[in-house]
Amino acid sequence: MMWDPDVFFTLHRDLPREGPGLPADVYWAAQKAGLAKTAEIADVGCGPGADIAAWLEVAPDGHVTALDKVAHFVEAARANFRADPRVTVLKADMTRIINSYDMIWCAGAVYFLGVTEALTRWRPALRPGGAIAFTEPCWFGTPSPRAKALFGEYEAMTDLEGITTRIEDAGFEMVATRPLDDAAWEAYLGPIDVRIAALRPTADAVLNAVLDEAVEEAACWRAHRREFGYQLCVVRPK
Numbered sequence: 001m002m003w004d005p006d007v008f009f010t011l012h013r014d015l016p017r018e019g020p021g022l023p024a025d026v027y028w029a030a031q032k033a034g035l036a037k038t039a040e041i042a043d044v045g046c047g048p049g050a051d052i053a054a055w056l057e058v059a060p061d062g063h064v065t066a067l068d069k070v071a072h073f074v075e076a077a078r079a080n081f082r083a084d085p086r087v088t089v090l091k092a093d094m095t096r097i098i099n100s101y102d103m104i105w106c107a108g109a110v111y112f113l114g115v116t117e118a119l120t121r122w123r124p125a126l127r128p129g130g131a132i133a134f135t136e137p138c139w140f141g142t143p144s145p146r147a148k149a150l151f152g153e154y155e156a157m158t159d160l161e162g163i164t165t166r167i168e169d170a171g172f173e174m175v176a177t178r179p180l181d182d183a184a185w186e187a188y189l190g191p192i193d194v195r196i197a198a199l200r201p202t203a204d205a206v207l208n209a210v211l212d213e214a215v216e217e218a219a220c221w222r223a224h225r226r227e228f229g230y231q232l233c234v235v236r237p238k
Contacts, residue, residue: 007206011195011214013072018047019108020185020230021135026054029105032176032234033131037061039102042125044094045109049077055105056086065099067092094118097125106134108230114156115163119170123237131175131236136163138231140179147224150217160231172235180230189218 012018035041039059043051046066055064066081067090068074074091081087094109104126110118115136122132137151139159151157158166164174196211203211221228 004206007210009070009072010207011192011199011210014048014076015191015195016048017050017188017191018073019135020180020188021051021107022180022184022187023051023054023057025107025135025180025184025232026051026105027058028176028178029131029133029232029234030055030058030103033103033133033236035059035103035131040100040127041065041103041105042067042097042099042101044097044104044106044122045112046077046089047073047107049073049080049089051105051107052077052081052087055103056084059103060086062086062102063088065090065101067094067097069093095121097122100125100127100130102127102130104130104132106132108135110134110136111154111156115166116170119167119172119235123171126237129236131234132172133232133234135180135230135232137228138163138179139228141227143227144224146220147227150220151228163231163233167233167235171238173238175234175236177231177233180232182225185221185225185229189221193218 035058037059039062041055041059041064043064043066046068049066052064052066063086065088066077071091074089077089104122137157167174192214196214199211
């Protein structure tokens, strides 16, 4: 359900992450892509900047350009990396990436555009030999009605075969892929659990509805995590 942004961000403001993930996912993607220590990286839909530090670890002599269209996410990322000349944080739309990069990273936000559309749009910003790495919701098995309901508004939800087809439709090939593990999900859901508990005592009806939806998301994943999750894909143009 679409919520008033102010109410939605009452829950989501100042959380460490805006989607499942861990530094280990960045390290894995960088290794599979053969990323150099001097790499130029675009972190697209960066949220509060949860993955920037990991990218600086794998490319200590490179540069990270992080972008998001949500102003307070941009402010949070800038606050954490303002003093680091290797980081530039921009308030920008993910549909258009300027400059060129060795790696384009998008954790949990490709679905806003669709896999084929995102890869097609971003290809001009990819340097020769460069790669794109992203996470995408994925069915791992036959989904239960409860799991289907959770992703009811995402009509493009598909399995790994479907994601691979969309990658190929954009003129890319899969370099490597794996699902995010349980720890990556708990890194996202755990802080939300704490925030929900803190907000409940003073929440009005509208905020309580947002909190209820977040509780159901977490409970559904914990009960049905063998049916769905996020698939991490590293891809290159053919």
